[in-house]
Amino acid sequence: MEKVLFGLDTFGDIPANDNGELLSDAQAIRQVVAEGVLADQLGVDIIALGEHHREDFAISSPEMVLAAIATQTEKIKLSTGVTVLSSDDPVRVFQRFSTLDALSNGRAQVMLGRGSFTESFPLFGFDLNDYDVLFEEKINLFSQLLTEKPVTWQGKTRAPLQNADVYPKTESGHLDTFVGVGGSPESIIRAARYGLPVMLAIIGGSPERFKPYMRLYEKATEQLGTPVHPVGMHSHGVIAATDEEARELAWRSIRVSMDRIGRDRGWAPMTRERFENEIENGSYYVGSPTTVAKKIARAIKSLGVKRFDLVYSAGNQTIAERQRTIELYANEVIPQVRSILAEDAND
Amino acid sequence: MTKQIGIIGAGKLGVVLAQIALKAGYQVDIAGSGSPEKIALTMMVLAPGAEPMTSAEVLANNDVIILALPLSKFKQLGASSLAGKLVLDAMNYWWEVDGKRDDFNDPQIGTSELVQNYFKDSQVVKAFNHMGYHDLLDESIIFKPQCEQPKALALAGDNKQAVLQVQQIVTDFGFTPLVLKNLHEGLKLQPGINTFGANLHLQALQEAIDNYTDTTFGQQIAQLN
Numbered sequence: 001m002e003k004v005l006f007g008l009d010t011f012g013d014i015p016a017n018d019n020g021e022l023l024s025d026a027q028a029i030r031q032v033v034a035e036g037v038l039a040d041q042l043g044v045d046i047i048a049l050g051e052h053h054r055e056d057f058a059i060s061s062p063e064m065v066l067a068a069i070a071t072q073t074e075k076i077k078l079s080t081g082v083t084v085l086s087s088d089d090p091v092r093v094f095q096r097f098s099t100l101d102a103l104s105n106g107r108a109q110v111m112l113g114r115g116s117f118t119e120s121f122p123l124f125g126f127d128l129n130d131y132d133v134l135f136e137e138k139i140n141l142f143s144q145l146l147t148e149k150p151v152t153w154q155g156k157t158r159a160p161l162q163n164a165d166v167y168p169k170t171e172s173g174h175l176d177t178f179v180g181v182g183g184s185p186e187s188i189i190r191a192a193r194y195g196l197p198v199m200l201a202i203i204g205g206s207p208e209r210f211k212p213y214m215r216l217y218e219k220a221t222e223q224l225g226t227p228v229h230p231v232g233m234h235s236h237g238v239i240a241a242t243d244e245e246a247r248e249l250a251w252r253s254i255r256v257s258m259d260r261i262g263r264d265r266g267w268a269p270m271t272r273e274r275f276e277n278e279i280e281n282g283s284y285y286v287g288s289p290t291t292v293a294k295k296i297a298r299a300i301k302s303l304g305v306k307r308f309d310l311v312y313s314a315g316n317q318t319i320a321e322r323q324r325t326i327e328l329y330a331n332e333v334i335p336q337v338r339s340i341l342a343e344d345a346n347d
Numbered sequence: 348m349t350k351q352i353g354i355i356g357a358g359k360l361g362v363v364l365a366q367i368a369l370k371a372g373y374q375v376d377i378a379g380s381g382s383p384e385k386i387a388l389t390m391m392v393l394a395p396g397a398e399p400m401t402s403a404e405v406l407a408n409n410d411v412i413i414l415a416l417p418l419s420k421f422k423q424l425g426a427s428s429l430a431g432k433l434v435l436d437a438m439n440y441w442w443e444v445d446g447k448r449d450d451f452n453d454p455q456i457g458t459s460e461l462v463q464n465y466f467k468d469s470q471v472v473k474a475f476n477h478m479g480y481h482d483l484l485d486e487s488i489i490f491k492p493q494c495e496q497p498k499a500l501a502l503a504g505d506n507k508q509a510v511l512q513v514q515q516i517v518t519d520f521g522f523t524p525l526v527l528k529n530l531h532e533g534l535k536l537q538p539g540i541n542t543f544g545a546n547l548h549l550q551a552l553q554e555a556i557d558n559y560t561d562t563t564f565g566q567q568i569a570q571l572n
Binding site: 116184189215219220 | 357358359362379380385386388389391392393419439440441442443444445446479481482484485537538539540541542543544545546555564
Protein backbone atom coordinates (compact mmCIF):
# COMPACT_ATOMS: atom_id res chain seq x y z
CA MET A 1 0.00 0.00 0.00
CA GLU A 2 1.19 3.46 -0.85
CA LYS A 3 2.41 5.35 2.17
CA VAL A 4 0.16 8.09 3.47
CA LEU A 5 1.96 11.40 4.03
CA PHE A 6 1.24 13.78 6.90
CA GLY A 7 1.69 17.51 6.77
CA LEU A 8 1.29 20.63 8.88
CA ASP A 9 -0.11 23.78 7.30
CA THR A 10 -0.19 27.38 8.42
CA PHE A 11 -1.03 30.78 6.98
CA GLY A 12 1.17 32.53 9.52
CA ASP A 13 -1.57 33.50 11.97
CA ILE A 14 -0.35 35.97 14.57
CA PRO A 15 0.43 34.26 17.89
CA ALA A 16 -0.56 35.86 21.19
CA ASN A 17 1.61 35.99 24.29
CA ASP A 18 0.33 34.75 27.66
CA ASN A 19 -1.32 38.12 28.30
CA GLY A 20 -3.28 37.88 25.07
CA GLU A 21 -1.21 40.54 23.31
CA LEU A 22 -0.45 39.86 19.68
CA LEU A 23 3.12 39.42 18.52
CA SER A 24 4.45 41.40 15.58
CA ASP A 25 4.22 40.11 12.00
CA ALA A 26 7.98 39.64 12.07
CA GLN A 27 7.80 37.52 15.22
CA ALA A 28 4.96 35.52 13.69
CA ILE A 29 7.14 34.73 10.69
CA ARG A 30 10.14 33.72 12.79
CA GLN A 31 7.81 31.51 14.81
CA VAL A 32 6.75 29.64 11.67
CA VAL A 33 10.42 29.01 10.87
CA ALA A 34 10.91 27.57 14.36
CA GLU A 35 7.82 25.41 13.90
CA GLY A 36 9.05 24.15 10.54
CA VAL A 37 12.31 23.14 12.16
CA LEU A 38 10.43 21.42 14.99
CA ALA A 39 8.20 19.56 12.54
CA ASP A 40 11.27 18.33 10.68
CA GLN A 41 12.91 17.12 13.89
CA LEU A 42 9.74 15.26 14.83
CA GLY A 43 9.53 13.55 11.44
CA VAL A 44 6.48 15.28 9.94
CA ASP A 45 6.53 14.74 6.16
CA ILE A 46 5.47 18.17 4.90
CA ILE A 47 5.10 21.77 6.00
CA ALA A 48 2.91 23.93 3.78
CA LEU A 49 2.54 27.71 4.06
CA GLY A 50 -0.34 29.62 2.53
CA GLU A 51 -0.09 33.02 0.83
CA HIS A 52 -2.45 35.71 2.12
CA HIS A 53 -2.58 39.48 2.02
CA ARG A 54 -4.57 40.46 5.10
CA GLU A 55 -3.80 41.48 8.64
CA ASP A 56 -4.64 38.18 10.33
CA PHE A 57 -1.90 36.33 8.45
CA ALA A 58 1.79 37.29 8.35
CA ILE A 59 2.78 35.14 5.39
CA SER A 60 2.46 36.83 2.02
CA SER A 61 5.70 35.36 0.59
CA PRO A 62 5.66 31.71 1.65
CA GLU A 63 8.73 30.70 -0.33
CA MET A 64 10.87 33.22 1.58
CA VAL A 65 9.86 31.59 4.85
CA LEU A 66 10.33 28.14 3.35
CA ALA A 67 13.85 29.12 2.24
CA ALA A 68 14.71 29.92 5.85
CA ILE A 69 13.27 26.58 6.96
CA ALA A 70 15.14 24.83 4.13
CA THR A 71 18.57 25.72 5.40
CA GLN A 72 17.83 24.44 8.91
CA THR A 73 16.11 21.16 8.07
CA GLU A 74 16.97 17.80 6.54
CA LYS A 75 13.97 15.89 5.36
CA ILE A 76 10.74 17.81 5.51
CA LYS A 77 9.00 18.68 2.23
CA LEU A 78 8.59 22.45 1.82
CA SER A 79 5.27 23.29 0.28
CA THR A 80 2.71 26.06 -0.08
CA GLY A 81 -1.02 26.00 0.43
CA VAL A 82 -1.61 27.85 -1.76
CA THR A 83 0.46 30.06 -4.02
CA VAL A 84 -2.04 32.37 -5.71
CA LEU A 85 -0.94 31.87 -9.30
CA SER A 86 -3.73 34.06 -10.73
CA SER A 87 -2.17 37.23 -9.36
CA ASP A 88 1.45 36.14 -9.78
CA ASP A 89 3.71 35.63 -12.74
CA PRO A 90 4.21 31.97 -13.70
CA VAL A 91 7.81 32.52 -14.76
CA ARG A 92 8.69 34.14 -11.44
CA VAL A 93 6.81 31.47 -9.51
CA PHE A 94 8.79 28.77 -11.27
CA GLN A 95 12.06 30.59 -10.62
CA ARG A 96 11.36 31.13 -6.94
CA PHE A 97 10.42 27.53 -6.35
CA SER A 98 13.24 26.05 -8.41
CA THR A 99 15.53 28.26 -6.28
CA LEU A 100 13.88 26.86 -3.14
CA ASP A 101 14.38 23.40 -4.60
CA ALA A 102 18.11 24.13 -4.93
CA LEU A 103 18.40 25.46 -1.36
CA SER A 104 16.57 22.44 0.05
CA ASN A 105 18.23 19.73 -2.02
CA GLY A 106 15.07 18.91 -3.91
CA ARG A 107 12.46 19.35 -1.19
CA ALA A 108 10.44 22.18 -2.75
CA GLN A 109 6.82 21.80 -3.70
CA VAL A 110 4.47 24.46 -5.02
CA MET A 111 0.71 24.26 -4.67
CA LEU A 112 -1.05 26.42 -7.20
CA GLY A 113 -4.46 27.91 -6.50
CA ARG A 114 -6.91 30.49 -7.74
CA GLY A 115 -7.19 31.91 -4.27
CA SER A 116 -10.36 31.80 -2.21
CA PHE A 117 -9.12 35.07 -0.75
CA THR A 118 -8.78 37.59 -3.51
CA GLU A 119 -7.08 40.48 -1.68
CA SER A 120 -4.10 39.96 -3.98
CA PHE A 121 -6.08 41.07 -7.04
CA PRO A 122 -6.42 44.80 -6.30
CA LEU A 123 -3.02 44.76 -4.59
CA PHE A 124 -1.21 43.61 -7.72
CA GLY A 125 -3.48 45.38 -10.19
CA PHE A 126 -5.58 42.48 -11.43
CA ASP A 127 -9.29 42.63 -12.24
CA LEU A 128 -11.60 40.15 -10.50
CA ASN A 129 -13.55 39.96 -13.76
CA ASP A 130 -10.52 38.11 -15.14
CA TYR A 131 -10.54 35.57 -12.27
CA ASP A 132 -11.10 32.59 -14.56
CA VAL A 133 -8.97 33.57 -17.52
CA LEU A 134 -6.02 34.55 -15.31
CA PHE A 135 -5.78 31.13 -13.72
CA GLU A 136 -6.58 29.24 -16.90
CA GLU A 137 -3.81 30.97 -18.85
CA LYS A 138 -1.26 30.99 -16.08
CA ILE A 139 -1.57 27.33 -15.21
CA ASN A 140 -1.24 26.59 -18.90
CA LEU A 141 2.03 28.52 -19.06
CA PHE A 142 3.21 27.05 -15.77
CA SER A 143 2.65 23.51 -17.01
CA GLN A 144 4.88 24.28 -19.98
CA LEU A 145 7.55 25.76 -17.72
CA LEU A 146 7.51 22.48 -15.77
CA THR A 147 9.04 20.74 -18.77
CA GLU A 148 12.15 22.89 -18.04
CA LYS A 149 12.66 23.31 -21.77
CA PRO A 150 12.45 26.57 -23.75
CA VAL A 151 8.86 27.82 -23.83
CA THR A 152 6.94 29.62 -26.53
CA TRP A 153 3.65 30.96 -25.25
CA GLN A 154 1.07 33.58 -26.02
CA GLY A 155 -1.97 34.79 -24.12
CA LYS A 156 -3.97 37.76 -22.91
CA THR A 157 -2.72 38.00 -19.34
CA ARG A 158 1.01 38.51 -19.77
CA ALA A 159 3.61 39.25 -22.43
CA PRO A 160 4.30 36.43 -24.90
CA LEU A 161 7.37 34.22 -24.62
CA GLN A 162 9.47 33.25 -27.59
CA ASN A 163 11.63 30.20 -27.02
CA ALA A 164 12.36 31.43 -23.51
CA ASP A 165 14.55 29.34 -21.29
CA VAL A 166 13.96 29.81 -17.59
CA TYR A 167 16.53 29.35 -14.80
CA PRO A 168 17.48 27.83 -12.43
CA LYS A 169 16.65 24.32 -13.58
CA THR A 170 15.94 21.74 -10.90
CA GLU A 171 18.38 18.86 -10.30
CA SER A 172 15.62 16.28 -10.63
CA GLY A 173 14.25 17.87 -13.78
CA HIS A 174 10.84 18.18 -12.19
CA LEU A 175 9.47 20.73 -9.76
CA ASP A 176 6.93 19.01 -7.52
CA THR A 177 3.62 20.76 -8.23
CA PHE A 178 0.11 20.38 -6.77
CA VAL A 179 -3.15 22.16 -7.48
CA GLY A 180 -5.18 23.30 -4.46
CA VAL A 181 -8.93 22.90 -4.94
CA GLY A 182 -11.70 24.30 -2.76
CA GLY A 183 -14.69 22.50 -4.18
CA SER A 184 -15.18 23.69 -7.74
CA PRO A 185 -15.66 20.70 -10.08
CA GLU A 186 -14.04 22.66 -12.88
CA SER A 187 -10.83 22.98 -10.83
CA ILE A 188 -10.66 19.20 -10.41
CA ILE A 189 -10.97 18.65 -14.14
CA ARG A 190 -8.40 21.35 -14.82
CA ALA A 191 -5.85 19.65 -12.54
CA ALA A 192 -6.53 16.35 -14.27
CA ARG A 193 -6.05 17.99 -17.65
CA TYR A 194 -2.56 19.16 -16.71
CA GLY A 195 -1.73 15.86 -15.05
CA LEU A 196 -1.15 17.56 -11.69
CA PRO A 197 -2.02 16.09 -8.28
CA VAL A 198 -4.90 17.60 -6.32
CA MET A 199 -5.08 18.83 -2.75
CA LEU A 200 -8.60 19.34 -1.41
CA ALA A 201 -9.16 22.16 1.06
CA ILE A 202 -11.95 20.79 3.25
CA ILE A 203 -12.73 23.54 5.73
CA GLY A 204 -16.32 22.74 6.66
CA GLY A 205 -18.97 20.05 6.45
CA SER A 206 -18.51 16.31 6.30
CA PRO A 207 -15.40 15.15 4.43
CA GLU A 208 -17.49 12.39 2.84
CA ARG A 209 -19.17 14.91 0.61
CA PHE A 210 -15.88 15.14 -1.30
CA LYS A 211 -16.14 11.49 -2.32
CA PRO A 212 -17.80 12.34 -5.64
CA TYR A 213 -14.90 14.72 -6.32
CA MET A 214 -12.47 11.83 -5.99
CA ARG A 215 -14.54 9.97 -8.57
CA LEU A 216 -14.63 13.05 -10.78
CA TYR A 217 -10.83 13.31 -10.64
CA GLU A 218 -10.39 9.66 -11.58
CA LYS A 219 -12.94 9.83 -14.39
CA ALA A 220 -11.36 13.01 -15.72
CA THR A 221 -7.86 11.51 -15.83
CA GLU A 222 -9.29 8.43 -17.50
CA GLN A 223 -11.07 10.46 -20.15
CA LEU A 224 -8.12 12.80 -20.74
CA GLY A 225 -5.52 10.04 -20.65
CA THR A 226 -3.46 11.81 -17.98
CA PRO A 227 -1.76 10.15 -14.99
CA VAL A 228 -3.74 9.55 -11.78
CA HIS A 229 -1.89 10.97 -8.79
CA PRO A 230 -2.64 10.44 -5.12
CA VAL A 231 -5.02 13.09 -3.79
CA GLY A 232 -4.45 14.99 -0.54
CA MET A 233 -6.67 16.94 1.84
CA HIS A 234 -6.19 19.68 4.39
CA SER A 235 -8.40 20.66 7.32
CA HIS A 236 -8.21 22.69 10.53
CA GLY A 237 -7.44 21.21 13.90
CA VAL A 238 -6.24 21.66 17.46
CA ILE A 239 -4.80 18.89 19.63
CA ALA A 240 -4.48 18.96 23.43
CA ALA A 241 -4.24 16.50 26.29
CA THR A 242 -8.00 16.14 26.61
CA ASP A 243 -10.97 16.60 24.27
CA GLU A 244 -12.36 19.30 26.51
CA GLU A 245 -9.19 21.33 26.57
CA ALA A 246 -8.84 21.09 22.79
CA ARG A 247 -12.45 22.15 22.25
CA GLU A 248 -12.09 25.24 24.41
CA LEU A 249 -8.89 26.21 22.63
CA ALA A 250 -10.51 25.65 19.23
CA TRP A 251 -13.52 27.73 20.27
CA ARG A 252 -11.28 30.72 20.93
CA SER A 253 -8.93 30.10 17.99
CA ILE A 254 -10.44 28.32 14.95
CA ARG A 255 -13.94 29.70 15.61
CA VAL A 256 -12.70 33.26 16.15
CA SER A 257 -10.58 33.12 13.00
CA MET A 258 -13.48 31.72 10.92
CA ASP A 259 -15.84 34.37 12.26
CA ARG A 260 -13.36 37.11 11.43
CA ILE A 261 -13.08 35.90 7.84
CA GLY A 262 -16.81 35.20 7.63
CA ARG A 263 -17.67 38.73 8.77
CA ASP A 264 -15.90 40.15 5.72
CA ARG A 265 -18.06 37.93 3.55
CA GLY A 266 -21.31 38.69 5.34
CA TRP A 267 -21.73 35.39 7.20
CA ALA A 268 -23.43 35.20 10.56
CA PRO A 269 -21.10 34.23 13.44
CA MET A 270 -20.70 30.51 14.10
CA THR A 271 -23.05 29.07 16.70
CA ARG A 272 -21.77 26.67 19.36
CA GLU A 273 -24.01 24.01 17.83
CA ARG A 274 -22.42 24.40 14.44
CA PHE A 275 -18.95 24.40 15.97
CA GLU A 276 -19.65 21.19 17.89
CA ASN A 277 -21.12 19.65 14.75
CA GLU A 278 -17.93 20.46 12.81
CA ILE A 279 -15.98 18.59 15.49
CA GLU A 280 -18.37 15.62 15.64
CA ASN A 281 -19.26 15.17 11.97
CA GLY A 282 -17.53 17.90 10.04
CA SER A 283 -14.07 19.15 9.29
CA TYR A 284 -12.55 20.32 12.57
CA TYR A 285 -9.97 17.83 13.84
CA VAL A 286 -10.16 18.86 17.47
CA GLY A 287 -9.54 16.77 20.57
CA SER A 288 -7.11 14.49 22.37
CA PRO A 289 -4.54 12.66 20.21
CA THR A 290 -6.72 9.53 20.14
CA THR A 291 -9.88 11.42 19.15
CA VAL A 292 -8.06 13.29 16.38
CA ALA A 293 -6.25 10.17 15.14
CA LYS A 294 -9.52 8.27 14.80
CA LYS A 295 -11.12 11.14 12.94
CA ILE A 296 -8.19 11.56 10.56
CA ALA A 297 -8.06 7.82 9.88
CA ARG A 298 -11.78 7.82 9.13
CA ALA A 299 -11.43 10.67 6.65
CA ILE A 300 -8.41 9.11 4.95
CA LYS A 301 -10.17 5.78 4.57
CA SER A 302 -13.47 7.19 3.49
CA LEU A 303 -12.00 9.42 0.79
CA GLY A 304 -9.00 7.30 -0.15
CA VAL A 305 -6.61 10.24 0.12
CA LYS A 306 -2.87 9.65 0.43
CA ARG A 307 -1.98 12.85 2.20
CA PHE A 308 -3.46 14.63 5.20
CA ASP A 309 -2.36 18.11 6.25
CA LEU A 310 -3.51 19.62 9.54
CA VAL A 311 -3.94 23.40 9.55
CA TYR A 312 -2.61 23.90 13.07
CA SER A 313 -2.32 27.56 13.95
CA ALA A 314 -5.72 29.21 13.40
CA GLY A 315 -6.56 32.32 15.37
CA ASN A 316 -4.35 33.87 17.98
CA GLN A 317 -2.98 30.89 19.90
CA THR A 318 0.06 31.14 22.13
CA ILE A 319 3.34 29.71 20.94
CA ALA A 320 3.06 26.96 23.57
CA GLU A 321 -0.42 26.00 22.34
CA ARG A 322 0.75 25.80 18.73
CA GLN A 323 3.80 23.78 19.68
CA ARG A 324 1.70 21.37 21.70
CA THR A 325 -0.50 20.64 18.66
CA ILE A 326 2.60 20.06 16.54
CA GLU A 327 4.21 17.76 19.11
CA LEU A 328 1.08 15.73 19.79
CA TYR A 329 0.38 15.47 16.07
CA ALA A 330 3.88 14.21 15.29
CA ASN A 331 4.47 12.04 18.36
CA GLU A 332 1.03 10.56 18.93
CA VAL A 333 -1.54 11.25 16.24
CA ILE A 334 0.49 10.27 13.16
CA PRO A 335 1.68 6.94 14.63
CA GLN A 336 -1.88 6.14 15.78
CA VAL A 337 -3.35 6.94 12.36
CA ARG A 338 -0.69 4.81 10.69
CA SER A 339 -1.47 1.90 12.97
CA ILE A 340 -5.26 2.21 12.40
CA LEU A 341 -4.66 2.24 8.65
CA ALA A 342 -2.27 -0.74 8.89
CA GLU A 343 -4.74 -2.75 10.98
CA ASP A 344 -7.48 -2.12 8.46
CA ALA A 345 -5.19 -3.07 5.61
CA ASN A 346 -4.55 -6.42 7.33
CA ASP A 347 -8.22 -7.16 7.94
CA MET B 348 -46.39 15.13 -15.49
CA THR B 349 -42.68 15.12 -14.75
CA LYS B 350 -41.53 18.17 -12.88
CA GLN B 351 -38.89 20.10 -14.70
CA ILE B 352 -36.37 22.76 -13.73
CA GLY B 353 -33.57 24.64 -15.45
CA ILE B 354 -30.42 25.77 -13.67
CA ILE B 355 -28.17 28.57 -14.90
CA GLY B 356 -24.75 28.15 -13.28
CA ALA B 357 -22.82 24.90 -12.84
CA GLY B 358 -20.49 25.89 -10.01
CA LYS B 359 -20.68 24.65 -6.44
CA LEU B 360 -24.27 25.81 -5.83
CA GLY B 361 -25.59 24.89 -9.29
CA VAL B 362 -24.24 21.35 -8.98
CA VAL B 363 -25.71 20.88 -5.48
CA LEU B 364 -29.14 22.15 -6.58
CA ALA B 365 -29.00 19.81 -9.59
CA GLN B 366 -28.22 16.88 -7.28
CA ILE B 367 -31.12 17.73 -4.98
CA ALA B 368 -33.56 18.36 -7.85
CA LEU B 369 -32.71 15.02 -9.46
CA LYS B 370 -33.18 13.20 -6.17
CA ALA B 371 -36.53 14.99 -5.80
CA GLY B 372 -37.58 13.53 -9.13
CA TYR B 373 -37.21 16.60 -11.29
CA GLN B 374 -35.92 16.61 -14.81
CA VAL B 375 -32.92 18.94 -14.73
CA ASP B 376 -31.39 21.02 -17.51
CA ILE B 377 -28.22 22.89 -16.59
CA ALA B 378 -25.84 25.37 -18.21
CA GLY B 379 -22.42 26.58 -17.11
CA SER B 380 -20.60 29.67 -18.31
CA GLY B 381 -19.12 27.88 -21.32
CA SER B 382 -20.16 25.16 -23.71
CA PRO B 383 -22.19 22.12 -22.54
CA GLU B 384 -19.17 19.90 -23.27
CA LYS B 385 -17.24 21.75 -20.57
CA ILE B 386 -19.60 20.57 -17.83
CA ALA B 387 -20.57 17.21 -19.35
CA LEU B 388 -18.12 15.15 -17.29
CA THR B 389 -18.94 17.01 -14.07
CA MET B 390 -22.62 16.27 -14.56
CA MET B 391 -22.03 12.67 -15.54
CA VAL B 392 -20.14 12.04 -12.30
CA LEU B 393 -21.70 14.44 -9.80
CA ALA B 394 -25.27 14.80 -11.04
CA PRO B 395 -25.97 11.95 -13.47
CA GLY B 396 -29.21 12.62 -15.29
CA ALA B 397 -28.84 16.39 -15.39
CA GLU B 398 -28.77 17.49 -19.00
CA PRO B 399 -25.89 19.87 -19.87
CA MET B 400 -26.87 22.43 -22.49
CA THR B 401 -26.31 26.04 -23.47
CA SER B 402 -28.03 28.65 -21.33
CA ALA B 403 -30.22 29.58 -24.32
CA GLU B 404 -31.40 25.96 -24.50
CA VAL B 405 -32.03 25.78 -20.76
CA LEU B 406 -34.15 28.92 -20.98
CA ALA B 407 -36.02 27.71 -24.06
CA ASN B 408 -36.83 24.33 -22.46
CA ASN B 409 -37.95 25.41 -19.00
CA ASP B 410 -40.61 27.56 -17.38
CA VAL B 411 -38.92 27.40 -13.98
CA ILE B 412 -35.34 28.66 -13.80
CA ILE B 413 -32.88 28.79 -10.90
CA LEU B 414 -30.21 31.46 -11.20
CA ALA B 415 -27.03 30.11 -9.57
CA LEU B 416 -24.40 32.18 -11.33
CA PRO B 417 -22.22 34.91 -9.80
CA LEU B 418 -24.47 37.89 -9.04
CA SER B 419 -22.30 40.22 -11.13
CA LYS B 420 -23.02 38.08 -14.21
CA PHE B 421 -26.83 37.96 -14.33
CA LYS B 422 -27.06 40.74 -16.91
CA GLN B 423 -25.21 38.49 -19.32
CA LEU B 424 -28.62 36.86 -19.80
CA GLY B 425 -30.88 38.90 -22.08
CA ALA B 426 -33.53 40.83 -20.13
CA SER B 427 -36.32 39.31 -22.22
CA SER B 428 -34.87 35.80 -22.28
CA LEU B 429 -36.69 34.94 -19.05
CA ALA B 430 -40.00 36.60 -19.94
CA GLY B 431 -43.02 34.79 -18.53
CA LYS B 432 -40.89 32.45 -16.43
CA LEU B 433 -40.70 31.73 -12.74
CA VAL B 434 -37.18 32.69 -11.65
CA LEU B 435 -35.65 31.46 -8.39
CA ASP B 436 -32.83 33.81 -7.48
CA ALA B 437 -30.26 31.86 -5.46
CA MET B 438 -27.49 34.41 -6.04
CA ASN B 439 -25.66 36.42 -3.38
CA TYR B 440 -23.21 39.26 -3.38
CA TRP B 441 -19.79 37.77 -2.81
CA TRP B 442 -17.31 40.61 -3.13
CA GLU B 443 -14.35 38.32 -3.58
CA VAL B 444 -15.94 37.09 -6.79
CA ASP B 445 -18.07 40.05 -7.83
CA GLY B 446 -15.64 42.81 -6.88
CA LYS B 447 -16.65 45.67 -4.57
CA ARG B 448 -20.16 46.72 -5.57
CA ASP B 449 -22.14 49.33 -3.64
CA ASP B 450 -25.31 48.48 -5.58
CA PHE B 451 -25.16 44.89 -4.26
CA ASN B 452 -24.82 46.10 -0.69
CA ASP B 453 -27.56 48.71 -0.64
CA PRO B 454 -29.91 48.71 2.39
CA GLN B 455 -32.62 50.37 0.29
CA ILE B 456 -32.98 47.74 -2.37
CA GLY B 457 -32.25 44.03 -2.24
CA THR B 458 -30.22 42.23 -4.86
CA SER B 459 -33.25 40.11 -5.80
CA GLU B 460 -35.15 43.33 -6.48
CA LEU B 461 -32.37 44.36 -8.87
CA VAL B 462 -32.81 40.99 -10.57
CA GLN B 463 -36.60 41.51 -10.72
CA ASN B 464 -36.18 45.02 -12.13
CA TYR B 465 -33.96 43.68 -14.87
CA PHE B 466 -36.12 40.64 -15.74
CA LYS B 467 -39.24 42.78 -15.57
CA ASP B 468 -41.47 40.30 -17.39
CA SER B 469 -40.56 37.40 -15.06
CA GLN B 470 -41.70 36.49 -11.57
CA VAL B 471 -38.62 36.55 -9.35
CA VAL B 472 -38.58 34.76 -5.99
CA LYS B 473 -35.55 34.81 -3.74
CA ALA B 474 -34.79 31.23 -2.63
CA PHE B 475 -31.93 28.88 -1.70
CA ASN B 476 -29.67 31.81 -0.89
CA HIS B 477 -29.03 31.83 2.86
CA MET B 478 -27.84 28.28 3.45
CA GLY B 479 -24.30 27.30 2.40
CA TYR B 480 -24.16 24.97 -0.59
CA HIS B 481 -22.72 22.04 1.31
CA ASP B 482 -25.28 22.48 4.09
CA LEU B 483 -28.01 22.28 1.45
CA LEU B 484 -26.69 18.90 0.44
CA ASP B 485 -26.08 17.68 3.99
CA GLU B 486 -29.45 18.88 5.30
CA SER B 487 -31.96 18.08 2.57
CA ILE B 488 -34.10 15.32 4.12
CA ILE B 489 -34.53 13.57 0.79
CA PHE B 490 -31.01 12.17 1.23
CA LYS B 491 -31.61 11.02 4.80
CA PRO B 492 -32.62 7.50 5.67
CA GLN B 493 -34.64 8.45 8.76
CA CYS B 494 -37.48 10.89 8.85
CA GLU B 495 -36.30 14.10 10.41
CA GLN B 496 -37.76 17.51 10.90
CA PRO B 497 -36.50 19.36 7.81
CA LYS B 498 -34.43 22.52 8.18
CA ALA B 499 -36.08 25.76 7.09
CA LEU B 500 -35.38 27.82 3.98
CA ALA B 501 -36.72 31.33 3.69
CA LEU B 502 -38.10 32.68 0.43
CA ALA B 503 -39.36 36.05 -0.67
CA GLY B 504 -41.44 37.16 -3.63
CA ASP B 505 -44.13 39.63 -4.69
CA ASN B 506 -46.39 37.36 -6.70
CA LYS B 507 -48.58 35.06 -4.64
CA GLN B 508 -48.85 32.36 -7.29
CA ALA B 509 -45.10 32.35 -7.85
CA VAL B 510 -44.41 32.13 -4.13
CA LEU B 511 -46.79 29.16 -3.81
CA GLN B 512 -44.95 27.39 -6.60
CA VAL B 513 -41.57 28.00 -4.96
CA GLN B 514 -42.92 26.80 -1.61
CA GLN B 515 -43.70 23.51 -3.33
CA ILE B 516 -40.21 23.32 -4.86
CA VAL B 517 -38.55 24.03 -1.50
CA THR B 518 -40.68 21.29 0.06
CA ASP B 519 -39.87 18.86 -2.77
CA PHE B 520 -36.18 19.63 -2.24
CA GLY B 521 -36.41 18.48 1.37
CA PHE B 522 -36.80 21.70 3.36
CA THR B 523 -39.51 23.59 5.24
CA PRO B 524 -40.37 26.85 3.46
CA LEU B 525 -40.59 30.09 5.43
CA VAL B 526 -42.31 32.79 3.39
CA LEU B 527 -41.43 36.45 3.83
CA LYS B 528 -43.89 39.25 3.10
CA ASN B 529 -42.48 40.41 -0.22
CA LEU B 530 -39.36 40.50 -2.36
CA HIS B 531 -38.06 43.58 -0.56
CA GLU B 532 -38.01 41.58 2.68
CA GLY B 533 -35.44 39.36 0.97
CA LEU B 534 -32.93 42.00 2.14
CA LYS B 535 -33.14 40.25 5.51
CA LEU B 536 -31.57 37.15 3.97
CA GLN B 537 -28.56 38.85 2.41
CA PRO B 538 -24.87 38.72 3.38
CA GLY B 539 -24.31 40.99 6.36
CA ILE B 540 -27.51 39.82 8.11
CA ASN B 541 -27.42 37.23 10.89
CA THR B 542 -29.57 34.93 8.75
CA PHE B 543 -26.83 34.59 6.16
CA GLY B 544 -25.44 31.09 6.47
CA ALA B 545 -28.39 30.03 8.67
CA ASN B 546 -28.87 26.29 8.87
CA LEU B 547 -31.82 26.24 11.28
CA HIS B 548 -35.23 24.81 11.95
CA LEU B 549 -38.32 26.89 11.27
CA GLN B 550 -38.73 28.63 14.59
CA ALA B 551 -35.04 29.45 15.00
CA LEU B 552 -34.88 30.83 11.47
CA GLN B 553 -37.95 32.99 12.13
CA GLU B 554 -36.26 34.30 15.26
CA ALA B 555 -33.08 35.07 13.32
CA ILE B 556 -35.12 36.99 10.74
CA ASP B 557 -36.98 38.87 13.49
CA ASN B 558 -33.61 39.83 14.95
CA TYR B 559 -32.21 41.10 11.66
CA THR B 560 -31.30 44.43 13.27
CA ASP B 561 -28.57 42.65 15.26
CA THR B 562 -26.07 43.57 12.57
CA THR B 563 -25.01 46.95 11.19
CA PHE B 564 -26.43 46.19 7.77
CA GLY B 565 -29.68 45.12 9.43
CA GLN B 566 -29.85 48.45 11.30
CA GLN B 567 -29.32 50.34 8.05
CA ILE B 568 -32.24 48.44 6.52
CA ALA B 569 -34.46 49.13 9.54
CA GLN B 570 -33.74 52.88 9.43
CA LEU B 571 -35.02 53.05 5.86
CA ASN B 572 -38.26 51.19 6.54
